[in-house]
Amino acid sequence: MKQTIKGNVSWIGYMDWELKKFHGEEYTITEGSSQNAYLIEEEKTVLIDTVWTPHKNEFVDNLEKEVGLKNIDFIVMNHGEADHSGALPELMKHIPDTPIYCTANAVKSIEGQYGKNNWDLRVVKTGDSVDIGNGKKLIFVEMTMLHWPDSMATYMTGDAILFSNDAFGQHYAVGGLFNDTADQCKLEYEAMKYYANILAPFSTLVSKKITEIKALNLPIDMIATSHGAIWRDKPMWIIEKYAEWAEEYQEDQLTILYDSMWEGTAAIAREISRVAARVSPNTMVRMFNCSKSDLSEMMTEVFKSKAIAVGSPTISRDIMMGVSSTIRFMKSLKFKNKRAAAFGCYGWSGESVDILKRELADAGFQVTDTNIRSMWKPNDEDLESAEELVRALLG
Ligand SMILES: Cc1cc2nc3c(=O)[nH]c(=O)nc-3n(C[C@H](O)[C@H](O)[C@H](O)COP(=O)(O)O)c2cc1C
Ligand SMILES: [Fe+2]
Ligand SMILES: [Fe+2]
Incomplete structure (x- = not known):
């Protein structure tokens, strides 16, 4: 089922209450997790990311019921890792000609994992944009090495939503979807655990990227991550936290x-x-x-x-x-x-x-x-x- 998150944008991901491990056995999950994919239904219908391979059939069935696969005008793949691209091959069996917007590095990671399929992969760079009608557009921001070479964020004007993919995420299943419906202590802990275990090696790049995002001067009303809570209440809080965590963070511990x-x-x-x-x-x-x-x-x-x-x-x-x-x-x-x-x-x-x-x-x-x-x-x-x-x- 899709769930509206703002205006004509809805969540259409997979809420995984049972997941215990991630990245093989490397990352332990204690509070469940989610793979968040999003559907934008403006004049153009856009799918942002997919879900992990084991949930591909449920995901594709859901999309068919909610919007009709043939009505999807294009797909944005913010990141080629299997937890977000795993359902793509199944989806593309049904709509093989649908354009997919992604970074040049994502062409490599997607083709590297799923082979050359003659999909219409359209390479975008930071600052490129695409119109979605109703006066709105999507602007792409490369997030190189945050945390893969192919990572990217997508900003939607009008509703001012930043689809940040893995950045700002947490492995934490939040049934209510939004950060204000989560246990605040767990949310902060899980966001920090995610940063410490996945993003910490790239702290220098995190600092630079935050400066770059702030310089773009885009209003951010909501940060729709690919795992865990969507930041709708004070979304800048997590950006400020990342800025702190990236600067040789330490507490008196x-x-x-x-x-x-x-x-x-x-x-x-x-x-x-x-x-x-x-x-x-x-x-x-x-x-x-x-x-x-x-x-x-x-x-x-x-x-x-x-x-x-x-x-x-x-x-x-x-x-x-x-x-x-x-x-x-x-x-x-x-x-x-x-x-x-x-x-x-x-x-x-x-x-x-x-x-x-x-x-x-x-x-x-x-x-x-x-x-x-x-x-x-x-x-x-x-x-x-x-x-x-x-x-x-x-x-
Ligand atoms: C299987 C085994 C191998 C050991 N190898 C060494 C060694 O190569 N060199 C050494 O100085 N002590 C070695 N020891 C002795 C331990 O370092 C010593 O018993 C130490 O006090 C154990 O500390 P613990 O009480 O924290 O386990 C070995 C002990 C065991 C059980
Ligand atoms: Fe990832
Ligand atoms: Fe991920």
Whole structure:
């Protein structure tokens, strides 16, 4: 069923209350998600994006019932990723001659995934526009690398809607569709989790793009994203948040990440958290066992932190797998301006702390000289040095 969002524009996406994972197993979803596609029915009938492949039949049936496939004048593909283009091949079986507006890079991603199909792919660049009648038009804005080379946003004049695709989205199923019908804490958390896990590596480009969008001076009354809530109440709020998040964002937070085989390294982790609460009482302290915690949520907490402490015992002259993959994930997200310290227990050769320091530096963290390295179990002196470590991180 389509649902009107404003004027002659409606939502015609897929609300997925059951989805638990995204991007394979990489991104965990706890509140459901949605793939938002939109239908514009002005003098021209325009479809903006589609849904993921498993929902293609329902999507195409729905479009047929709501508007009639033959009545679609053209399609806008803001992004070629399968969650938005997956239903396109099925749709095009019915209307193979319908023009599809997309970026030059989207021609590559669409043909790369679905083959050359002789579809009428019409390449657009930033500033290009197309009339949709009733005095309105669609203006295209390339969003290169936000988050794929092919990404684009589409602005509709008159109703002043920015169809932003993945940018400003969240994996959060909001039955009421709009941000003012969502749980506000969850909405902000899910938007931040999405930014931290998907957009953070491109923060420099996010800053530039926001400056560019603001310079266009287009009124924005609504931001219709491709996942989660549509921003209709104070839509500029999420743009301002992105501007903040893109500038080496941090809160007064310390996140402790560790793993442990026989509790020694865990004991150091707990001491660090206790000392942090004492010496820096306003700091939010979070702690995660890397192998038992959700990777996407840990990334969100690290994104918010000004410092992290990372611990692993030595195992086979190396660090534990859960810690290793956590550091590797943090590296890929290119967090900036965050301090890090290492700690861990060992029995004989004791490589873990040096490995942690090296890998954290390689992941872009400012690694403190202070660390805690305990033979077998932390002794009183080791535990007392937690204060020095915390001061080096938070001071
Ligand atoms: C499978 C295994 C492999 C280990 N390999 C090493 C090693 O290569 N070098 C070393 O110094 N200690 C090694 N250890 C000893 C641990 O680092 C030591 O027991 C440490 O105190 C464990 O810390 P935890 O209590 O945080 O698990 C190994 C222990 C286990 C169980
Ligand atoms: Fe995407
Ligand atoms: Fe997406």
